Amino acid sequence: MMTARKLVMLAAVLLLAGAVWGYWSDRDMASGENTAQTGMDHAGMEGQMGGAALPREMTSTFMAGVADGAAIVTPRLPATLSEAAQSGKQVFDAKCAVCHGTDAAGKKGNGPPLVHKIYEPSHHGDYAVQLAVVQGVRAHHWPFGDMAPVPGVTTAQVEQIVAYLREMQRANGIR
Ligand code: HEC
Numbered sequence: 001m002m003t004a005r006k007l008v009m010l011a012a013v014l015l016l017a018g019a020v021w022g023y024w025s026d027r028d029m030a031s032g033e034n035t036a037q038t039g040m041d042h043a044g045m046e047g048q049m050g051g052a053a054l055p056r057e058m059t060s061t062f063m064a065g066v067a068d069g070a071a072i073v074t075p076r077l078p079a080t081l082s083e084a085a086q087s088g089k090q091v092f093d094a095k096c097a098v099c100h101g102t103d104a105a106g107k108k109g110n111g112p113p114l115v116h117k118i119y120e121p122s123h124h125g126d127y128a129v130q131l132a133v134v135q136g137v138r139a140h141h142w143p144f145g146d147m148a149p150v151p152g153v154t155t156a157q158v159e160q161i162v163a164y165l166r167e168m169q170r171a172n173g174i175r
Pocket of ligand 1: 097099145
């Protein structure tokens with residue numbers, strides 16, 4: 001029979017295991033050097049797991065072949081954008097593209113591509129985009145430093161940006 005004490009221990013062990021797993025999976029995503037050395041990246045892992053195969057450049061933060069200031073990924077453009085996404089693109093181009101690049105393809109040295117597996121809805125939900133704009137972002141995935149808050153963009157405009165980014169992501173198999 002399980003005592004209450006054993007149950008508490010078991011819960012603690014499970015929590016710890018979850019934390020360790022979370023740490024390693026995040027670390028794996030963030031570390032370009034690691035994936036380069038092992039030759040194993042998320043595209044490879046996903047291929048094995050039967051998910052949609054994404055180009056390696058959209059799953060890895062490894063950028064050795066990219067010149068400073070150049071786009072980091074080459075997104076496919078959706079055939080059409082919804083009305084909200086079209087408005088979102090306009091705001092994005094005016095306020096975000098200077099760092100995140102045209103078509104959210106990233107700009108090496110300035111900001112990451114947002115058409116990237118890291119920013120899939122389950123890992124960076126719509127609320128993360130609102131927060132990023134209002135509070136800025138501590139660098140944690142890329143070597144480009146922190147993002148400062150972007151003033152002068154309303155909540156409604158960020159919703160449009162989100163619509164734009166999600167449609168761009170879906171056109172590139174990121175969902
Ligand atoms: C001055 C450069 C700059 C501008 C302008 C900028 N960003 Fe960023 N942004 C960054 C950098 C750098 C990061 C990456 C931080 C990291 O290493 O994870 C980032 C990260 C993000 C993230 C990821 C947030 C997270 O939780 O990890 C989102 C979403 C984002 N930016 C949205 C936007 C939007 C929307 C705009 C325009 C309204 C914008 N950014 C403008 C530089 C910028």
